[in-house]
Amino acid sequence: MSTSTGALRVGRDPYHLGHAPSTGEPEYTGHGAGGPAPKRIVVGYGFWIFILSDVILFSCFFASYTVLIHARNGGPGPRELFDLRNTAEETVCLLLSSFACGLASLAVGRRSLLWTEVALAVTGLLGLTFIGLEVHEFTGLVARGAGPTHSAFLSAFFSLVGCHGVHVTAGLLWLGTMMAQFPAKGFKESIRHRYLCFSLFWHALDIIWIGIFTVVYLIGSLPP
Amino acid sequence: MSTNPQDRTNREAFDPGSHIGEDRVAGAPPHEHPTLRAELRGYIIGLVLAALLTLGSFWSLQEGVIYGPAIVMALIVLGLAQVGVHLVFFLHLTTSPDNTNNALALAFGVLIVSLVFFGSIWVLYNMDHNMIPVKALLQMRGG
Numbered sequence: 001m002s003t004s005t006g007a008l009r010v011g012r013d014p015y016h017l018g019h020a021p022s023t024g025e026p027e028y029t030g031h032g033a034g035g036p037a038p039k040r041i042v043v044g045y046g047f048w049i050f051i052l053s054d055v056i057l058f059s060c061f062f063a064s065y066t067v068l069i070h071a072r073n074g075g076p077g078p079r080e081l082f083d084l085r086n087t088a089e090e091t092v093c094l095l096l097s098s099f100a101c102g103l104a105s106l107a108v109g110r111r112s113l114l115w116t117e118v119a120l121a122v123t124g125l126l127g128l129t130f131i132g133l134e135v136h137e138f139t140g141l142v143a144r145g146a147g148p149t150h151s152a153f154l155s156a157f158f159s160l161v162g163c164h165g166v167h168v169t170a171g172l173l174w175l176g177t178m179m180a181q182f183p184a185k186g187f188k189e190s191i192r193h194r195y196l197c198f199s200l201f202w203h204a205l206d207i208i209w210i211g212i213f214t215v216v217y218l219i220g221s222l223p224p
Numbered sequence: 225m226s227t228n229p230q231d232r233t234n235r236e237a238f239d240p241g242s243h244i245g246e247d248r249v250a251g252a253p254p255h256e257h258p259t260l261r262a263e264l265r266g267y268i269i270g271l272v273l274a275a276l277l278t279l280g281s282f283w284s285l286q287e288g289v290i291y292g293p294a295i296v297m298a299l300i301v302l303g304l305a306q307v308g309v310h311l312v313f314f315l316h317l318t319t320s321p322d323n324t325n326n327a328l329a330l331a332f333g334v335l336i337v338s339l340v341f342f343g344s345i346w347v348l349y350n351m352d353h354n355m356i357p358v359k360a361l362l363q364m365r366g367g
Contacts, residue, residue: 052333059337063344102267203314214303
């Protein structure tokens with residue numbers, strides 16, 4: 001068998017496209033040959049689909065913000081309202097938080113409870129600082145009379161940035177749960193898969209934030 | 225058959241953190257685990273690149289750094305580049321066989337997002353262009 005199909009195969013054949021069981025080659029699973037993919041791959045894939053659907057949700061908010069940015073009802077626009085220094089601080093917090101989450105992933109991979117908890121605590125504190133800065137900005141805007149009810153532009157702004165803030169808050173609750181579950185349940189497979197999903201979620205929120213500071217704050221603040 | 229149950233359990237026993245798929249270069253031996261040093265270096269490279277791109281975005285707003293009308297395009301390019309950095313260094317989206325499905329799903333997501341985003345802007349810009357201004361509409365009603 002392998003001698004007759006051997007001529008069809010050019011070099012390596014990890015997917016068994018020549019249908020011959022390979023010898024001495026890695027088995028790439030989940031592609032119809034070599035058996036089902038490991039559960040971790042499947043869990044990651046499923047959560048990745050959820051994240052992509054969440055990104056599509058955000059794209060609707062981005063589209064409405066971009067369309068409504070000039071619908072100000074005679075009120076102030078981005079140039080008068082946004083403090084880019086505050087935005088820069090939020091960006092730094094979220095980027096470092098994402099990095100700390102990556103370090104926690106490394107600690108989880110090495111089964112180090114102490115470093116996992118330390119890195120997750122740093123992740124959470126930076127996330128909390130981000131939420132604090134955002135709440136500070138929102139209350140400041142509302143106090144100046146630029147609340148979400150003032151104009152279509154402000155409605156779109158508060159729904160887009162607020163939706164991201166709600167996601168970060170939910171992520172913080174999830175993070176607290178993970179910090180409790182690692183000591184309580186140990187590095188079981190199910191807990192590690194849960195953490196894999198959390199880290200995907202947290203990194204994805206930082207990606208959404210790149211869109212927000214670029215489209216909402218920076219492009220919004222350009223002179224017309 | 226070469227599906228060795230021992231290999232499967234070995235692979236399950238080690239879990240290098242947040243990887244969507246195993247960070248395996250095609251052609252590399254299947255069970256070669258990345259060292260802590262290598263993984264850490266990946267995250268640090270990602271952090272430095274993302275920080276530089278963010279700095280670039282905020283800096284390009286300064287007067288006179290970039291030709292005025294080109295700033296929007298510069299910001300979009302810098303933003304997309306940073307998304308790419310995050311996908312590769314933080315989310316570990318690679319071209320390895322275990323990641324094929326993830327990459328395909330991402331491609332579909334990008335398609336839908338661009339349809340929603342650019343489609344909305346296009347359609348509504350045209351509608352806005354063809355609408356009667358509110359003032360003229362009120363005059364028509366009053367007269």
